Amino acid sequence: MMKRRFQTLFLAALATTAVLSGPALAAVGAWTEGDRARVRLLAGGLDDEGALMGAIEIELAPDWHTYWRSPGAAGIPPNTDFSASGNLRDIAVRYPVPQRYDDGYAISNVYDGRVLLPLVIDAGDDAAPVDLRLSLDIGVCHDVCIPEHFDAALEIPSGATDAEAARAIAEAWKLIPGPPEPGVLAVESVARSGGTDRHPEYVVTIANAGGAPAEVFVEGPADWYAGVPEPMPDGKDAAYRVVFDRLGAKTPIDAAQFVVTIVTPDRAIEQRLGPD
Structure with missing residues (x-):
């Protein structure tokens, strides 16, 4: 049920972006073509706070x-x-909720078909064009995995808008987790519960007032690998056990910060926090 909900939203985004395959507009x-994927950049006008909205569009070969x-x-x-870009003060990349993929050997967090990664673009000079230049490296997998590199570019004139691109980007934002909703859907705590320094174990406790099935993704420091959280019944709240692998890690345990994404059939939130 939960996956069908987000697949429905994802298909809505696909239906919207499908109309963008014609001639390039401002x-x-x-498209930059690869062996098993292609990539392009979109821009869609300003948000309510005056930031320029964009997206990286990735289209993957079937399967x-x-x-x-x-x-x-x-x-x-x-x-x-984006370091080769011109008139760019800052840029943020946002990631939609992934799917869990089990190939029989390992469980990964993936996207298939077509995915848009929304961008929040801060121009150095709002009156001048933004010369957006992306160098992108991704892995693409089927029976084998291969690295793909893409260089994509888009010059965005000041005030440039495209209704179809804006609509596609707006649909992509629907797949981005929102802020926590205390008492409704949020992380209550992340606490170490055991394990070893090589494989520390944590319990993530969430508030899920609606009681709907939840899927939880836990990220630790960049040099830690997180296993799949396992649910542990805990009264009206839900608790999830997650074990990390710190092989080769330099980030100390007491300095660890976490990002927890919670997905239910009708909403998703993302929350950053440190250990209790």
């Missing part, structure tokens, strides 16, 4: 997938580099 970049920012037991996280 706010729609050209191939790529990975979330935290890939899980296998896979390559995306690496985005």
Whole structure:
């Protein structure tokens, strides 16, 4: 039920972005083709706070997938580099909720089909064009996994808008987790419960007032690998046990910060916090 809900939202985004495959416009970049995927940049006007909204659009070959920012037991996280851009003060990349994929050997967090990664673009000079240049490295997998590199570009004139691109980006934002809702859907605590320094174990306790089935993704420091959280009944709240692998990690346990994403059939939240 939960996966069908987010698949429905994802298909809505696909239906919207499908109309963008025509000639490049001022706010729609050209496709950069790879072996099993292709990539382009979109821009869709300003948000309510005056930030320029954009997206990285990734279209994958049938039966191939790529990975979330935290890939899980296998896979390559995306690496985005906008350092060659012009008139760009700052840029943030947002990631929609992934699907869990079990190939019989490992469980990974993936995207398939077509995915849009929304961008929040801060121009250095609002009156001048933004020369957006992306260097992107991703892993794509089917029976084998291969690295793919893409260089995509889009010059965005000041005030440029494209209704179709804006609509596609708006649909993509519907798949982005929102802020926590205390007492409704939120993380109550992340506490170490045992394990070893190599494999520390934590319990993540959430508030889930609606009682709907929840899927939980837990990320630790970049040099820690997180296993799949396992639910532990805990009264009216829900508790999840997660074990990390710190092989080769330099981030000390007492300095660990966590990002927890909670997904239910009708909402998703993302929360950053430290250990209790």
